[in-house]
Amino acid sequence: MKILYKNISMVLLSGVIMLTGCYKDESTEGLLEQNKVGLSDSKTDEVISVFQGELLNLKPTLSQSMKNNMDDLSFQWSVYDNSPTSNYTLPRFTIGNEYELKYTVSGESFTLGQNYLLRLTVTEKSTGISSFLNYRLLIANKYGTGWVVLEDKAGKGDLSFVFPDYTVEHGIYTDRNTTVLTNPKKLEIVPYSITDDISASGKRMYILADGGSQEYNFLTMVKKFDYSFLFFSAPPVIKPSVMNFTSASANSASRSANLGIAINNGKAHSNLVGGFPGVKKWGDIALTPGGTQNYNLAPFASGGSTYPAVVYDNTSKRFFYIRGYSPTPVAGSLEAFPSAASSEGVFDMNNVGMTMIFQDSADVVKSINAVMRSDDNQPYLYKYKTESTSSAPIITLSKTQMNAPGFLSYTAAAGSTTTPHIYY
Template identity: 70%
Template sequence: MKMINKKISGVLLLTGMVFLSSCYKDKSTLALTELNKVGLSDPKTLTTLNVFQGQVLNLKPTLSQSLSDKMDQLEFEWSAYDNSTTSSYVVPEAIISKEYELKYLVNGDPFTLGQRYLLRLTVKDKSTGLKSFLNYNLLIGNRYGTGWLVLEDKAGKGDLSFVFTDNAVEHGIYSDRNTTQLIGPKKLELTPFAITDDISASGKRLYILADNGSQEYNYLTMVKKFDYAFEFFSAPSIIKPQVMTWTSPSTNSANRSGGLGVVINNGKMHSNLIGGFPGIKKWGDVALNPEGNTNYNLAPFATGGNSYPAIVYDNTAKRFYNVRGYSPTPIAGSLEAFPSAASTEFDMNNVGMTMIFQDSADVVKEFNAVMKDGNNQAYLLRYKTEKTDLAPRITLKKELMNAPGILNYTAASGSTSTPHIYYGNANTVSRYETSSNVVVETYSFPAAEQVTSIKYAKYTAGSTSARLLVATWNGTEGKLYYFTITNVGGMGSYTNVFNGFGKIVDLAYKY
């Protein structure tokens, strides 16, 4: 029995030793060859790269090799694919370069404005077939996102320039990206809030008004989207656009939204209403006045707010109208009289003067209108767009203006910070103070330079102060001047000047 046990123990011991011997680590390198390992790194991969259209994307990551330098054995491939959240991931990768250093002009396919892309560098060792990868995240942005858009007239044809926040200027933007000529440019209209009209995707709108019709342009790319006629259910028989804008029920920048769309074309009112309901919203037919006819001629200005969706002025009947937002009867978009309780300082329904200018005042929801009476005297009428049942009055002030040259102004803009209207005559800009009824400051440019456009901006990127932009034209060249406005409205002297424009006809801050 003992003998048997010994035999069994011997077999078990032998088996255990055989098993344990397999634990020995084989250090043999026989038949193994060390391969070249390519290392790729770039701190730019840690964040999303914002790349602007028109910009050259230049990337050269750090490359290391575990063996001797074998650059001639390496193949490079830069590929990109749509990496947006909405991407289906079945879109094909686009190969954009086969060089180690990427130098690629981002302009059109395969990159779309606003989309996110994954850009991948693949390095392949031709001798072994081993591949190494490095991924970048790209966001295709728009370098024209924030800055001043400048509308110019170049011998009757329109063009756009852009003044960036770093004061760089780019000219010829319109002609660079649009094939349709802009004949007789008149005005820029940019909405500061998104418009959901279902004509196209919701977003801010850019309209350029011109003699032979305005057009809607892509707010980001400034490429033409629609003809003027397309914006209407039935295009007006005479095309002479003067205003194409959207009023907002709220003035708070967080709550602003498109209330009533206002087009003034050939002195006639057309309206458009958006607000979440289905269907395509286009501008409607000519509005009728309270007498039920179209015998009116609107001044090219429109205001509006919560109480009155839109307020316009008729230079034929010499009175204000408010525009009906929505109702079956009387029909939406009609020009209507104000209730008598709205008027005290002057009669909104019977002003008796011609409107020559209107702009926002220094108090929100209040507006200054410059009027000309039958004796060629200028009056300032101030009113507001808000009322309540307990306080229905909207007229605020009527005053004979002491503002030399205001009746012949060439450009003007109201301050939204201080009680001032800046207006231009010939080569001079005057600062008229609405509270004291005097011109408190003037600034003169060289005699040959005539003021063609003025815009006041309370807030602009890169400036802690309000800014006044004044455009001049000397017969051959347009110039644009920046004035930094003091907290009491003072202009002082200009802080920047930009050259090389055509005749500037309008300015708008794009953001």
């Protein structure tokens, strides 16, 4: 009997298997063919270089296999980081929702020199089916080589850029920035890298004006920081004339910052640099050796290895220097020059007795030309250097009465570093 039951079970199981194997699948009958959206553009074959401030205009070829209903399509242009470590899981931002992309590349969204993947997603609203097209972007630097010019247009500041082929682009500042520059005074460019832990290490550029002074990004041509933000404690009066960093080296290939020096409203502020952690900004007003703020600096500064920053007080009519760091006296204070720094037969750094009206680099490395106006309105050329040694401590070089008609009323001047001339 047991054997009989087993045979019956085997027969029943075989029947189930046969029934299952003979089932006719009719699930694919009646399926409708879906509309297919095709996207193509020859620009996807290469990297698209685009400049900051330039219009990015893209309109790929679009086709539909079954209908031509653009109203049923939605569009999204998304930008992704295209670095080797990117996984494209999330878009950085969306820059358009129309079929044709018209987007002005801005420094706020795109980083100069960065590679990006730009993806167009086309979705059919009725079905939810999406099609994709990828572009590769490189944000290029249009202003990498040339000359930046600060302009005063009836009291309002602007920038122009002169390219190596001598073509000129005007309105660079006003086209990209909303902060108004009033009574622009000066452009300050630091030609070597600065590490201040406020922003990425690199060269610095400052626009000085009666209103709207700022640190400026000369790569993207947009404002970085307000002038007051660059100080630990903002000065009560904003009237800048100098904001730069001195260097102990004259070799352009190895120059680095020695000390930051800012002159605002005639007062000195210093900015320590170095390999220590933390944010570096300009400090409080430097005090005289007597512990007062009773001085008014000329709008010039120099510096070198021995004397990191050299400034001139038109109130006491003498030079001071500011050291890079020392706990006593406090770093940033104005200090008198040692008596050994001056030659009796030339002039005394601590007792000049004239008003400084101009200063710039001379044609000899680490030497400075300073033009003074005497009480009887005569121009004198004072020359000094910013480096000394224990065996040669004297830094005063010469004092000469100038034969330079009209110099006392100059509007612009520059010292030559290749010939012994001052152009005005």
